Amino acid sequence: MLIRYVKSHSGSILDANGYDGYGKCVEVPALLRNGEYKYDRYGGVINAFECRSCQKVKLVGFTEYSFDDGKHWIKVDNNHYLIGVRRLGEFYVVLFNGKPRALPYQPKEDKRYYNNVHFIHSGRL
Incomplete structure (x- = not known):
């Protein structure tokens, strides 16, 4: 199985x-959970039955698989992540019946501060 990963407009086939x-x-x-990314080494694919006790993660940046x-x-749709584990x-990438599973997510946007001002107390607007 091959999987295509894209980072900053330069792709790799893994x-x-x-x-x-x-x-x-x-x-x-x-x-x-806060919308940031944690980078770590990609280990390949794993069967779902082999990783029941592993920590589940949402892997982003994958565009296609073959x-x-x-x-x-x-093709993996935009704003979708692949279910993965950290081991x-x-x-x-976890394979369910031989296929990776992609689920949609809503990307979190950065807070915009106007005129470089942000309030210390959350009660003020």
């Missing part, structure tokens, strides 16, 4: 073991 075309490991982001060595690509300091 294999099922977590390596790109040059044999190097890539760091991928997981979405935190089961037949890149002949046919299945031994690496992120893995």
Whole structure:
């Protein structure tokens, strides 16, 4: 299985073991609750039955995946994340019945402060 990952308009095609075309490991982001990203090494794919006790994460930045060595690509929609796990300091994409599962999310936007002023007390507007 191949999976396409894009970071800052430069993409990589990663294999099922977590390596790109040059044999190097890539760091991928997981979405935190506050909307920030936590980067860690990508370990590849893992079956859902092997990772029941692992910490679940939301992996973002993946755009497409292929089961037949890149002949046919299945697109992951925008603002969707892949279900993954964190195991031994690496992120893995979880396969459910042989396929990754993508779910939608609403990206959090940064707070905008006008005229470089923000209030100390939350009661004031």
